[in-house]
Amino acid sequence: MSHKLNEIELTEFLLTESIDEVNKLIQFIHPADILIAIRQYEGFKLDLFKKLSPNIIADIIDDADDDEKYALLSIHEGIMQKKIIHEMSSDELVDLLEAVTDDEAKNIMINMDKEDVDEVTELLTYPPDSAGGIMATEFVSIKENMTIGETLHYLQKETPDVDNAYYIYVVDDNALLKGVISLRDIVINSFNVKISDIMNDNAMSIPVDMDKEEVGHIFEKYGYLTMPVVNEFMQILGIVTSDDVMEILSDEHTEDLYRLAGIKEDEKVTGSLKSAVRSRLPWLFVNLLTAILAAATVSLFEGTIQKVVALATFMPIVAGMGGNAGTQTLTIIIRSIALGEIDAKNSLKILLKEFGVGLLTGIAMGVAVAILGYLWEKNIVFGVVIGLSMVLNMVAATISGFTVPVILKKLNIDPALASAVFVTTVTDVLGFFFFLGLATLFLPYLI
Amino acid sequence: MSHKLNEIELTEFLLTESIDEVNKLIQFIHPADILIAIRQYEGFKLDLFKKLSPNIIADIIDDADDDEKYALLSIHEGIMQKKIIHEMSSDELVDLLEAVTDDEAKNIMINMDKEDVDEVTELLTYPPDSAGGIMATEFVSIKENMTIGETLHYLQKETPDVDNAYYIYVVDDNALLKGVISLRDIVINSFNVKISDIMNDNAMSIPVDMDKEEVGHIFEKYGYLTMPVVNEFMQILGIVTSDDVMEILSDEHTEDLYRLAGIKEDEKVTGSLKSAVRSRLPWLFVNLLTAILAAATVSLFEGTIQKVVALATFMPIVAGMGGNAGTQTLTIIIRSIALGEIDAKNSLKILLKEFGVGLLTGIAMGVAVAILGYLWEKNIVFGVVIGLSMVLNMVAATISGFTVPVILKKLNIDPALASAVFVTTVTDVLGFFFFLGLATLFLPYLI
Numbered sequence: 001m002s003h004k005l006n007e008i009e010l011t012e013f014l015l016t017e018s019i020d021e022v023n024k025l026i027q028f029i030h031p032a033d034i035l036i037a038i039r040q041y042e043g044f045k046l047d048l049f050k051k052l053s054p055n056i057i058a059d060i061i062d063d064a065d066d067d068e069k070y071a072l073l074s075i076h077e078g079i080m081q082k083k084i085i086h087e088m089s090s091d092e093l094v095d096l097l098e099a100v101t102d103d104e105a106k107n108i109m110i111n112m113d114k115e116d117v118d119e120v121t122e123l124l125t126y127p128p129d130s131a132g133g134i135m136a137t138e139f140v141s142i143k144e145n146m147t148i149g150e151t152l153h154y155l156q157k158e159t160p161d162v163d164n165a166y167y168i169y170v171v172d173d174n175a176l177l178k179g180v181i182s183l184r185d186i187v188i189n190s191f192n193v194k195i196s197d198i199m200n201d202n203a204m205s206i207p208v209d210m211d212k213e214e215v216g217h218i219f220e221k222y223g224y225l226t227m228p229v230v231n232e233f234m235q236i237l238g239i240v241t242s243d244d245v246m247e248i249l250s251d252e253h254t255e256d257l258y259r260l261a262g263i264k265e266d267e268k269v270t271g272s273l274k275s276a277v278r279s280r281l282p283w284l285f286v287n288l289l290t291a292i293l294a295a296a297t298v299s300l301f302e303g304t305i306q307k308v309v310a311l312a313t314f315m316p317i318v319a320g321m322g323g324n325a326g327t328q329t330l331t332i333i334i335r336s337i338a339l340g341e342i343d344a345k346n347s348l349k350i351l352l353k354e355f356g357v358g359l360l361t362g363i364a365m366g367v368a369v370a371i372l373g374y375l376w377e378k379n380i381v382f383g384v385v386i387g388l389s390m391v392l393n394m395v396a397a398t399i400s401g402f403t404v405p406v407i408l409k410k411l412n413i414d415p416a417l418a419s420a421v422f423v424t425t426v427t428d429v430l431g432f433f434f435f436l437g438l439a440t441l442f443l444p445y446l447i
Numbered sequence: 448m449s450h451k452l453n454e455i456e457l458t459e460f461l462l463t464e465s466i467d468e469v470n471k472l473i474q475f476i477h478p479a480d481i482l483i484a485i486r487q488y489e490g491f492k493l494d495l496f497k498k499l500s501p502n503i504i505a506d507i508i509d510d511a512d513d514d515e516k517y518a519l520l521s522i523h524e525g526i527m528q529k530k531i532i533h534e535m536s537s538d539e540l541v542d543l544l545e546a547v548t549d550d551e552a553k554n555i556m557i558n559m560d561k562e563d564v565d566e567v568t569e570l571l572t573y574p575p576d577s578a579g580g581i582m583a584t585e586f587v588s589i590k591e592n593m594t595i596g597e598t599l600h601y602l603q604k605e606t607p608d609v610d611n612a613y614y615i616y617v618v619d620d621n622a623l624l625k626g627v628i629s630l631r632d633i634v635i636n637s638f639n640v641k642i643s644d645i646m647n648d649n650a651m652s653i654p655v656d657m658d659k660e661e662v663g664h665i666f667e668k669y670g671y672l673t674m675p676v677v678n679e680f681m682q683i684l685g686i687v688t689s690d691d692v693m694e695i696l697s698d699e700h701t702e703d704l705y706r707l708a709g710i711k712e713d714e715k716v717t718g719s720l721k722s723a724v725r726s727r728l729p730w731l732f733v734n735l736l737t738a739i740l741a742a743a744t745v746s747l748f749e750g751t752i753q754k755v756v757a758l759a760t761f762m763p764i765v766a767g768m769g770g771n772a773g774t775q776t777l778t779i780i781i782r783s784i785a786l787g788e789i790d791a792k793n794s795l796k797i798l799l800k801e802f803g804v805g806l807l808t809g810i811a812m813g814v815a816v817a818i819l820g821y822l823w824e825k826n827i828v829f830g831v832v833i834g835l836s837m838v839l840n841m842v843a844a845t846i847s848g849f850t851v852p853v854i855l856k857k858l859n860i861d862p863a864l865a866s867a868v869f870v871t872t873v874t875d876v877l878g879f880f881f882f883l884g885l886a887t888l889f890l891p892y893l894i
Binding site for chain 2: 028032156186190204219222245246250258263273276277292296298309313321327339341353354358368371
């Protein structure tokens with residue numbers, strides 16, 4: 001098949017070809033593509049699965065979204081369902097069990113082997129957001145006194161069950177991690193070489209309680225394909241692979257964007273109206289409170305506005321531009337915090353730079369609006385008032401854009417979650433205050 | 448070394464230990480960590496490199512930021528520099544050459560082998576953002592009539608040069624990609640088995656001109672560790688590995704966040720004041736123009752504001768809340784477009800849902816501000832005017848939050864780049880227009 005089937009051709013293929021033909025060719029079609037084809041039928045059409053083997057159905061379920069997994073599994077009959085479950089690895093089973101209701105989980109557990117139940121029960125004790133919650137317990141480990149030849153024999157017996165055996169972990173009798181060796185090292189050395197002579201005896205490992213986002217950053221930094229997960233005694237408990245990590249990084253990306261905009265992380269574009277409203281109302285209410293605070297600031301100066309009504313026209317410019325400048329700074333600061341680029345040593349330098357950015361961009365914007373204000377009102381003091389308040393607010397914007405996320409981070413609050421609302425409150429309230437306050441001060445020259 | 452050295456201990460170690468001791472232990476320290484230690488000295492202290500081998504220095508340069516690479520290379524003398532360059536793989540050399548000025552690139556090319564110059568010159572013909580621009584040309588390929596035993600012999604001769612030989616590509620005499628086989632398959636089969644009998648003869652490949660972000664999404668979707676890059680004739684040109692892809696996904700993450708906030712992608716938090724001002728001024732100017740548009744809308748109603756000055760107090764609430772609701776919608780839409788979750792089939796459904804979200808959250812916010820407005824002005828019509836304009840603006844916000852990014856995507860403009868400014872223009876202008884327009888209409892009841 002040099003031509004890649006689209007989802008419609010693929011369902012056609014699954015429905016009409018003989019079971020032998022399907023079995024011969026299906027190994028060349030990725031489960032993620034089969035999933036897309038299957039999704040065309042609401043409720044999942046059972047006929048599409050009839051010619052698929054349990055291990056392929058298991059892969060499809062693993063690729064599916066959380067809210068599809070149980071439906072995909074439960075359309076299969078008792079014995080087939082058992083076979084599918086048997087084909088899933090421990091981390092896949094944990095993902096499945098965490099995606100379903102308690103009752104559904106019980107139904108799945110009934111169909112699991114005793115061994116799988118034990119493994120999964122243990123894995124479920126780790127928080128889902130920790131290294132333990134994402135690791136797989138299927139990995140290959142050997143003893144350091146084995147030779148390459150013995151290792152090859154062992155691999156020929158053991159690896160068919162293990163998907164990602166690119167690194168093999170060397171352990172002692174107590175399962176303590178002693179080192180790591182790559183399949184390449186095994187392939188390029190002669191049979192009588194001892195593992196202990198060629199292994200890397202300083203394998204990097206991940207503590208089982210490490211947050212999964214930090215695991216993602218470690219993979220990004222070091223570029224490994226898999227890493228071992230260990231407990232406090234350095235006993236190896238499982239492995240994390242780079243495809244898990246890509247999923248983590250993608251989820252983190254979504255989370256950052258959603259938190260900055262004030263949406264719940266689990267909102268789905270295809271979700272219900274009710275869930276979308278629930279996701280967005282809390283942030284809107286918080287913003288309403290800050291908007292009221294800004295309005296209260298304006299109300300202090302209603303007397304001034306009544307005398308110089310053009311102030312009402314110009315005041316959104318000062319506040320809005322501060323909001324834009326503040327958002328620019330907080331975005332770069334939040335991202336740099338996540339990438340570990342800000343530390344105690346360079347903080348002051350960055351803060352001073354942001355002050356400079358606020359001052360220089362403030363002067364640029366201030367001169368522009370000062371000229372505009374002067375032309376509009378034919379009053380040079382009006383121009384000076386709006387120009388000066390613009391400079392002040394832009395400086396306030398970049399300084400709060402730096403300090404708010406840095407302080408939130410110190411307090412162990414995700415800066416992406418709350419920075420935006422704090423910074424725009426600062427820029428709205430101060431923007432109105434600077435502009436209308438200066439106008440009140442210079443009122444005699446404005447009328 | 449069970450204890451991991453921090454950067455200060457590591458520089459101490461590099462400066463004081465014997466060269467033998469350093470060479471023995473340095474292989475267990477990741478180049479990314481050595482880089483962090485080296486960065487402690489401005490201008491990079493040459494003494495820190497004295498005991499390091501060229502291949503480790505090459506790895507450090509590869510891990511370094513673009514603006515550090517040339518400085519890290521050029522502090523080394525002629526023959527050492529040549530050795531370091533010789534240790535770099537083709538994609539690493541391309542990254543290096545793309546990170547330096549033309550003159551610096553010439554200096555580097557002089558120290559390169561003829562073979563490397565040819566390979567790199569060819570790689571440089573591919574756009575940096577394409578699969579060709581990120582691929583490495585170092586990969587292992589074999590012929591399909593080879594046996595496992597012959598392959599193992601070949602690997603023992605060839606792989607020491609190749610970092611990521613977890614998959615081996617099977618090609619014909621014209622370098623046409625015929626299939627793929629994993630090292631695991633080679634390890635678990637007996638010596639006389641033919642490659643053609645066990646290879647996967649439908650290897651997935653990436654066209655050389657594919658955009659690198661799309662390459663990232665393919666890796667995310669399929670979870671592969673490496674993929675082959677092919678030309679239009681299906682000749683294999685190179686490979687892309689998952690660590691390249693993690694870098695792409697991380698860069699894309701930064702790009703999305705920065706574009707939404709209006710910062711240039713290459714702005715660095717540790718960069719100069721000048722570069723930061725240059726990065727941010729263009730967006731601020733664009734926003735100034737839209738702010739002036741919004742102000743012009745307000746100015747149409749100065750007569751009304753003069754009569755009911757409380758309108759000036761409440762008008763930022765209506766515009767601001769619209770901005771927040773619009774940002775929520777456009778964020779989820781932009782992310783869904785990037786993840787391929789929006790298509791022609793579900794667009795209308797999603798648009799209708801967003802209309803519903805705007806209506807329901809608008810009613811919730813509208814009732815709240817209507818009550819507030821009534822209490823503030825002791826005038827029920829004032830409450831109705833602000834409540835109604837809030838509902839209208841929230842609906843306008845969610846509808847524009849959907850349509851703006853979808854239309855930009857259709858026009859092949861990155862929605863993250865321009866959506867925010869369009870949507871906030873809509874919510875500012877319409878917010879002021881609805882509120883002040885309705886107030887003008889009902890003016891007799893407001894005075």
